[in-house]
Amino acid sequence: SSMEALSLSPPMSPPVVLTQDELKRIAAYKAVEFVESGMVLGLGTGSTAKHAVDRIGELLRQGKLSNIVGIPTSKKTEEQALSLGIPLADLDSHPTIDLAIDGADEVDPHLNLVKGRGGSLLREKMVEGACKKFIVIVDESKLVKYVGGSGLAMPVEVVPIWWATTARKLQSLFEESGCVAKLRKDSKGEPFVTDNGNYVIDLYLKKEIGDLQVASDAMLRITGVVEHGMFLDMATTVIVAGELGITIKHK
Numbered sequence: 681s682s683m684e685a686l687s688l689s690p691p692m693s694p695p696v697v698l699t700q701d702e703l704k705r706i707a708a709y710k711a712v713e714f715v716e717s718g719m720v721l722g723l724g725t726g727s728t729a730k731h732a733v734d735r736i737g738e739l740l741r742q743g744k745l746s747n748i749v750g751i752p753t754s755k756k757t758e759e760q761a762l763s764l765g766i767p768l769a770d771l772d773s774h775p776t777i778d779l780a781i782d783g784a785d786e787v788d789p790h791l792n793l794v795k796g797r798g799g800s801l802l803r804e805k806m807v808e809g810a811c812k813k814f815i816v817i818v819d820e821s822k823l824v825k826y827v828g829g830s831g832l833a834m835p836v837e838v839v840p841i842w843w844a845t846t847a848r849k850l851q852s853l854f855e856e857s858g859c860v861a862k863l864r865k866d867s868k869g870e871p872f873v874t875d876n877g878n879y880v881i882d883l884y885l886k887k888e889i890g891d892l893q894v895a896s897d898a899m900l901r902i903t904g905v906v907e908h909g910m911f912l913d914m915a916t917t918v919i920v921a922g923e924l925g926i927t928i929k930h931k
């Protein structure tokens with residue numbers, strides 16, 4: 681019968697299709713291989729960084745890492761690290777960080793990043809700007825040809841007062857790129873508030889912006905802008921997990 685024919689044929693292994701979350705975890709675990717005992721660590725924020733923090737907690741618990749101090753980049757990561765028993769400190773007492781591990785929303789071919797869709801860009805930039813090594817962990821969906829190339833938001837943290845004026849200035853700065861600036865809202869339709877009590881303006885670009893450093897400086901010169909989510913020339917290593925394996929890119 682056909683049943684017998686089926687049972688006679690060798691068992692077929694199912695195709696291995698990894699979910700996006702599994703790819704994120706693979707990249708995160710690879711990055712944690714660079715962590716050594718005694719390090720001061722910048723702990724990133726987001727669904728990818730969460731796996732790295734989990735792994736660091738696990739290695740501490742197993743006694744495979746010791747003497748680690750973590751500097752969290754958000755209240756959420758702080759809570760997670762505390763629940764895992766990772767000793768924490770702050771940037772003021774540890775101005776030099778050995779290694780930071782964090783996700784990103786976009787990675788361009790020069791390893792420039794867009795970050796902050798999770799809303800933690802200010803602390804992330806403070807921590808990641810203070811570290812000797814910054815490893816970015818992403819699944820391959822985050823790779824873009826140019827900054828803004830995903831068509832998704834480029835976030836800018838702004839002070840709440842007169843945010844619409846700041847949003848207008850940001851939008852006109854990138855007029856030639858067809859920029860649309862929108863106030864980020866939370867699930868209740870209220871303005872999204874960052875850990876620092878600020879708002880986020882999400883910039884949507886239709887075209888590539890020219891000189892990124894010029895754009896960065898121009899945004900920071902707008903009174904009312906606190907910080908933006910372009911992380912230029914900051915990543916020292918990017919670990920990309922894809923269906924075909926892990927790629928490690930060094931600056």
Ligand code: 5RP
Binds near residue numbers: 724726728794795801
């Ligand atoms: C938060 C960030 C995150 O690193 C970024 O949003 C990536 O998040 P995820 O790993 O969940 O895709 O910059 O401010």
